[in-house]
Amino acid sequence: MKIVAAQLFALRIPFVEAFAHSVRSRTYSDSIVVRLEAEDGTVGYGEGVARPYVTGETVSSCLSFMQAVLWPAVQQIDYARPAGGLTDGINWLDEIVESLPQAWPDGPKNDSVIAWNAAVAGWELALVDCLLKSAGKSLGEVLPPQRPTVTYSGVITASDVTQAVKMAKRFKQLGISHVKVKVTGEGDRERVAAIRDVVGPAVSLRLDGNGAYTVDSAIATCQVLSDLAIDSAEQMLPRDPLAALAAVQAAAPISQMADESLITFADAKALIAANACGWFNLRISKCGGLAQTIRLARLAQTYGIRVQLGCQVGETAILSAAGRHLAAWLPNVEFVEGSYGKLLLSQDISRQPIHFGYGGKAPVLTRPGLGMAVQDDLLATYAHKAVSLEAIAC
Ligand SMILES: [Mg+2]
Structure with missing residues (x-):
């Protein structure tokens, strides 16, 4: 299954009340949502949260890494949909993350970044959601719940x-x-x-x-x-x-x-x-x-x-x-x-x-993919930046 289009939404959703710890007081969500579309029309969603004091990523550097490094790599792959069985399922998750580069190809573009983990997480989750939905399966079939x-x-x-x-x-x-x-x-x-x-x-x-x-x-x-x-x-x-x-x-x-x-x-x-x-x-x-x-x-x-x-x-x-x-x-x-x-x-x-x-x-959630339906109109409402990425013709 090829991924044919991607959109990135840098969100700013206000909090009900401020959330404070010793480093920051936060008043809004600044997640990046990744929306991927597969060649069969299935859409999947992932999310990464860039934190300079955690992984070193910022919203801006994360968006750059997603556009310049992850998107070109993802376009090259014909992804397998999940097979049955837990071992197969874990292997399938491993194959997805292994398709995602963990660094800029020519060495560090940003020395303060420990790992591009928020960016990778956003794309891994979007791929997982998309491929599972395309197969009509829930993530719970890959990771069977041990508790209700x-x-x-x-x-x-x-x-x-x-x-x-x-x-x-x-x-x-x-x-x-x-x-x-x-x-x-x-x-x-x-x-x-x-x-x-x-x-x-x-x-x-x-x-x-x-x-x-x-x-x-x-x-x-x-x-x-x-x-x-x-x-x-x-x-x-x-x-x-x-x-x-x-x-x-x-x-x-x-x-x-x-x-x-x-x-x-x-x-x-x-x-x-x-x-x-x-x-x-x-x-x-x-x-x-x-x-x-x-x-x-x-x-x-x-x-x-x-x-x-x-x-x-x-x-x-x-x-x-x-x-x-x-x-x-x-x-x-x-x-x-x-x-x-x-x-x-x-x-x-x-x-x-x-x-x-x-x-x-x-x-536990049982619907296909990650198990929830994202409202595209709300992504548009809360995005302070939205980027559309099209497939590059090979
Ligand atoms: Mg903590």
């Missing part, structure tokens, strides 16, 4: 105690059993203790520092919060160096989770070799799509690293749907984030709502 529902976490953004308590009360009303708290190094003890008071002892709490701490302050913070039954502390330090992360993992009473330090497969192997964390936060856009995220999850399982499937703040129904399938299938996932949909976005782009319900629960 997925349980999502609530996230409390960086905020003062009053606001944090308000959010904790809202999650309690919604029956959320897993809560992640963004911490900044200021007033952490008071905030997290107040949140624990509101949610009670049965709710799982974990932290995310987004790199705001030093080795000493990360260890001290984990010590001062250790009596509050915290399950993990995500990326307290900046991405590098590895020895610093390992020092915190060795000394802190809360197990550390790698997020911004974990972009590539090489990162994962180095983190394991250095005993630098007990957890991986895998995110489909950050990790370069489904196949590369699955490889990381399997590596984690081999080495006894625990797994969270995270999300990008502001992702739309496309990444949420892909995340739902992966979270339902992955054998070793303990916490899941995402599927916030209209809880965060003023409007999502799918025809059917995708966000979770009471208890953070959401059902």
Whole structure:
């Protein structure tokens, strides 16, 4: 199956309310949606979220990479549609990602980019959606669900105690059993203790520092919060160096989770070799799509690293749907984030709502492709930049 046309939509969908962590406060979604059309007329959608402080990609550099590197490569391939059986299905996902170049052909075009993972994820998902729809299959036939529902976490953004308590009360009303708290190094003890008071002892709490701490302050913070039954502390330090992360993992009473330090497969192997964390936060856009995220999850399982499937703040129904399938299938996932949909976005782009319900629960998706229908008119409405790519005659 050849891909004959592609469109890229750089979106700007306003949030219902601002979302803050120690690095950024965000008020709108800036996803890039990839819309591919196959020669049989089938249309598929993918999504990547460029984050300069995660993979180094920006919306602008991502669009350039998609146009100049990914699109010429994709046009050359006659893609196979998925065959039956899980092994075949995983091989099929691997073949798709292997068709996508991971770098500019003549060396780095942008030294600050660690990996073009958001760009690759966007195209991998669009190809997966398109080829599955063309075959009348759901991604759930490639990745058969191990559980009927997925349980999502609530996230409390960086905020003062009053606001944090308000959010904790809202999650309690919604029956959320897993809560992640963004911490900044200021007033952490008071905030997290107040949140624990509101949610009670049965709710799982974990932290995310987004790199705001030093080795000493990360260890001290984990010590001062250790009596509050915290399950993990995500990326307290900046991405590098590895020895610093390992020092915190060795000394802190809360197990550390790698997020911004974990972009590539090489990162994962180095983190394991250095005993630098007990957890991986895998995110489909950050990790370069489904196949590369699955490889990381399997590596984690081999080495006894625990797994969270995270999300990008502001992702739309496309990444949420892909995340739902992966979270339902992955054998070793303990916490899941995402599927916030209209809880965060003023409007999502799918025809059917995708966000979770009471208890953070959401059902597996069964429709063809990724399992949701994108509304093209909303892509046009929310795109601040749209690019149409036509096939180059060979
Ligand atoms: Mg994080």
